[in-house]
Amino acid sequence: MSNERVNIAVQRRTVLKAGLAIGAMQVTSPFVVKSLADEPVKIGLDNPLTGTYAALGKNELIGCQLALDQINAKGGILGRKADLLVEDSTSGDAGTAVEKARKLIDRDKVDFLVGNINSALAAAIANVSYEKSVFHVVPGGHTDPITGANCHWNVFRVCNTTQMEANAVAGTLIKTAGKKWYYITPDYAFGHTLQAGLEKACTALGGAKVGGDLTPLGTTDFSSYLIKAQAANPDVIIFLVAGDDAVNALKQAVQFGLDKKYHLAGAQQELEVLLGLPPEARIGTWVFEWYWKQPNLPHLAEFVADIRKRSGGHVPTARTWFGYAAIWTCQLAAAQAKSLDPLKMAKAMQGFKLPPEVSLMPDGAFYRAAQNQLIPDLYVGNAQQAPKGGDREDLFNVTEIVKGQTAAGTLEDTGCKMTWPS
């Protein structure tokens, strides 16, 4: 008798638990089924929100969201509301990034895919978007093959190629700092191609490489590399590391006193990195891909003010602008093609010049035809400590604006042979 009772009690409890579980599933259901009517136009963002590129990723996201709100305020994409679906690609796990791209394309049926900051992940998800024929904008992965040897008709890129950055800065460096260069390079696509680009530009101008090291992504201790660099006695130590790696490398270089002995420089530099540095480490010659202080440029003040409202008072960085331009590119492509058909949109964007309120550059920016690469202005200058009485985020002094077309080389140089689906 008593046995049976226990049994019944257990069953009742099980039923209660099951009920609770089902109840909870309704609230936290992983898969929300929506009706297809009045479906907004979907833009999928597959970008890092965690790991070494988290700070850059969040700034791109702020830029994306501003663009999205502006687009929706002006009537959306082809009259439909635009929606941004955000997925964390992680900073270096290609498996996750690829899975997220498939999820966005297959399950969420996005009309546009945007991503990624990490060059390797950008190349990996470009494979997916190409396979699925989805209009894809790479906001901030710099490695050359994405719009070079591995270019695809559906993949557009906002940020510069590494070769463009190298070409922009090499002349200034040879003139002001010297001809013997030592490289500290992150060991993946972005670093390799950036170093190759600089070596090419440097040799063309009569300089030479005296040594270099490849550092794994996520290195925190650069001391052994810096000791080796000193031993090679170069004129210039070139830092090609990005993100948190760059913060660590430059901090340690200043602690070692290298800034007193050598010219520290690099190709690409980011405001996020300079902000992460102690003031005395804000030194060196760099290329910025966009800067928030450009005298007498129309629309810039509104953009900076809008971003400040969303970012807790911070100024926009190049990353913010990449995100902003990437989302606007989606809208402009649809508007230009009057269609969401990827092929029509890609064709419509060949040679397309961004309107000044989006490009926010003195010479404007356009997507080069048959390469899908945005050709913008590049800003060469020096990192500086924030001027007294000025903005505490004014950490870069632009000395020269290089036109993208002079830095971009010819279409043959890029190695892009684009094939279009018939």
Next chain:
Amino acid sequence: MNSADFRKQAPNIVIWLLLLAMPFWLVGVGGYVELGTRVVVLGLAAMSLNFLLGYTGVLSFGHAAYFGLGAYGAGMIIRYVVPNTGLGILVGTLVGTLAAAIIGPLIIRLRGVYFAMVTIAFGQVFYFIAFRWNSVTGGDDGLIGWTRQPIDLGFTRIDILHNPTAFYYLVLICFALAVGIMAWLLRSPFGRTLIAIRENERRARFLGIPVDRHIWISWVISCCFVSLAGALYALLNNFVDPRALYWTQSGDFVIMAVLGGMRSFWGPLLGAAIFVILQDYLSSQTENWMSFLGLFFVLVVLFFPRGILGLMRRKAVT
């Protein structure tokens, strides 16, 4: 079939029916076919690991090495040699199995944590080879520039690249073969011997069982199927990168096996399903998804040390 037999077989039948119909019901509840393929592939990897962990009682922390070798093997065949999916799978599996067979004799005398440590060490060797050998493996960028190829059956061609459902069934066929062989082996005298070694190695040795050789065979079988899973994983992503070889990937397999229940045959598949779906879901909800995932594992290990299937079974027994 009498009713007792049927009861025993019922869970198997349910699992196979669910797997067979997955592309249909998964999309119905809002998933996508590739998610199901991922579950099956990683489930196969975790079940292969469990052949060694759960049925032989040996913990390997380096299975990602063979997973990754299978993946690179398949990818490189298609990229460099012949664009043939079947050959890619075959060569990938063979490469992983061969590596395991060679490394096996060096490590089978070790037990417990020492075995785990040495498997990690060998795994990292392969990781760094893949990471540094830029010209062949593509280094940290991974192996790109290839896709899975249509399968030519003579009378018809199956496009597994643009048809995710067709690819799912290809994966399921491989899964069924591998799982069938493992189940058959475990029911054979050989499988019983492995369980005897797990339960009491010293007694097994006194009975005259060549323990080291059995562990070696079990290790090779386990690594063979994990390389098969790796080859399928590469085809699923059309991409391989060195992370597939990294020791944290081995850790993921161990977590899947422990999560689902490593004393049960289907446990690791359930563990893999929970792991993949939880990751897929949480990482879309919050950028702190790794903390929640970690917390979940801590809770499972604290409160259900026998895994989720282990818990269900205990309930059924009491």
